[in-house]
Amino acid sequence: MVFSYDKLFEFTKSILTAIGCPDAGAQEAASVLLSADLRGIDSHGVARLIGYVRLYEKGRINPNPKLSITYETPSTAVMDGDAALGLISGPEAMRLALKKAQEVGSGWVAVKNSNHFGIAGYHTMMALDQDCIGIAMTNASPLVAPTFSKERLLGTNPISVAIPSGDEPPFVLDMATTTAANGKLEILQRKNLSAPIGWVQDQDGNPITNANGVKEGGALLPLGGDREHGSHKGYGLGAVVDILSAVLSGANYGPWAPPFVAFLDPVDDPVGQGLGHFFGAMRIDGFRPAEEFKTHMDNWLRRFRNADTVTGQDQVLVPGDPEREMERDRRENGIPLLEPVARDLQSLADKYEIAFS
């Protein structure tokens, strides 16, 4: 089943409006959510709309939040998300970081009391046309075991960095700090396939190939997969994301981070408020003239894109290239949805009396 971007966008916006988001918020949140579908990160897109609605129904999301700055310096701030959709608090925090970057060279904004913010890359790409480098990260529900741990203490905690260029398409890194994102496991589960060793461990901490291992009490593994292949580095990066997003902001960190699924309740001994994010913006010309930087960045990008490839590969890719290609395709040919996702959307359509198909 393939749907046009415009159709999914309007539907998403209508649902968000129906649960009480003001028009501008619904508009922006739909843009953030749908950017995941366009870029091929299907796990973070419209497939999650019903999850957000369920959190709203549980009283865990405030559709019309009053975002406030609890503390700030010229280049830093903490924003209280007032239980917002991260799809709404995220872009607002990024705008604050960009404003500070325009004023004093860089801006860094930690957000507490928020919820999942869609794909990190949406937020960082907001920096590109302001000639800024954008940085975004977020903590998430604990599904990942640190190296040597049986327990799940971290989320898949993504990091995104977007860097402007001149004539070449820009550099947009957007990565989970795990070997594989949870969405990739879900694909294997649906196809009844095994996962490579290094993605998952069982509840005793043994490496396994069972793609359902996380659901059965196991854990996702940090980038690296095992100690010999540097999993302590992936764990370290995921930990930095957790600390900057949540300890610095006053959100729940580590195993206290609230679950995304509404059928699991948050812990009853929270150490902060909601989920946390962290955003950064640095003005290129706070370092060197932007045109000079972009000329060199184009040179960098061309050198990497034109590198000699190993046998069987056509091209060395730069972070963001596959997603850009996917977006071009899906804007033209539409966004395919799996049947269960389309069914979820239909159930939302029925409940809120909004036309879907």
Place this chain on the structure above:
Amino acid sequence: MVFSYDKLFEFTKSILTAIGCPDAGAQEAASVLLSADLRGIDSHGVARLIGYVRLYEKGRINPNPKLSITYETPSTAVMDGDAALGLISGPEAMRLALKKAQEVGSGWVAVKNSNHFGIAGYHTMMALDQDCIGIAMTNASPLVAPTFSKERLLGTNPISVAIPSGDEPPFVLDMATTTAANGKLEILQRKNLSAPIGWVQDQDGNPITNANGVKEGGALLPLGGDREHGSHKGYGLGAVVDILSAVLSGANYGPWAPPFVAFLDPVDDPVGQGLGHFFGAMRIDGFRPAEEFKTHMDNWLRRFRNADTVTGQDQVLVPGDPEREMERDRRENGIPLLEPVARDLQSLADKYEIAFS
């Protein structure tokens, strides 16, 4: 052969003074270099002293540099290292980042025209007693092949993040963005052992276990090891380090980065000046009161250090724990040097007429 810290420190300082470093510079550079030996990162410590001296003899290092700020905003700057030892320009740039953090909440300093800066963790730990989060990274000689590339286009490009705590020992991440640092391969080479698959590829891009593979025209692999295990993420992180350190500062980036070994000449078509680094400092109380943060950080650290372990492991470690343990041991019991390293130091002693053993 085991040497006391004080002896190696005084010797290192004397050699650096002999090649023309002013007293304060020699003192600080020796501290940076020896901090690697203390923390067990032997590849980056006094073993490299002869390498720095050879670069000086080739005219590639200026022992008495005039460091200058080529451009700045309240929270950002570019520093021209004037061909300094990174051991000297690094701490100076970190001090500038910390000063800006005190003034406007955060400081971000990119350095060009520099050389290797020792371990990244030395620089970030400078932030701890100022209640700041410290960040440091550097590009390095190209030894690493991006995912799908036969060519070596990146260095092992480390990232360090140091985060203050209260009563618990702090969080100090210091990691190469490769599966394994080059120093680990050198250990295998000396013992005539194989490397695990995922560390190295041969000159055609095939995964190999030959620990000498990089010397024979192959490449180190990004964290992740192969595409299925997320090597595109390690490559993406190494690329971010390269761009922030070198494209943003005006240093040589990617395959143009100058080699550390003096017997290889830099490329004859440089795209910038020397190597590049990138430093950051964020004041904790630019976000929330420092004591409040430290209380939560202690809680974070205790929760992770006390997590249930997988069978066969005593403890879940926090980044920086093994290095701290090593430092405690080596301060007390001395620093062991391999025979070839001691021989190199003796040859420096002979050449510069300084007592060594």
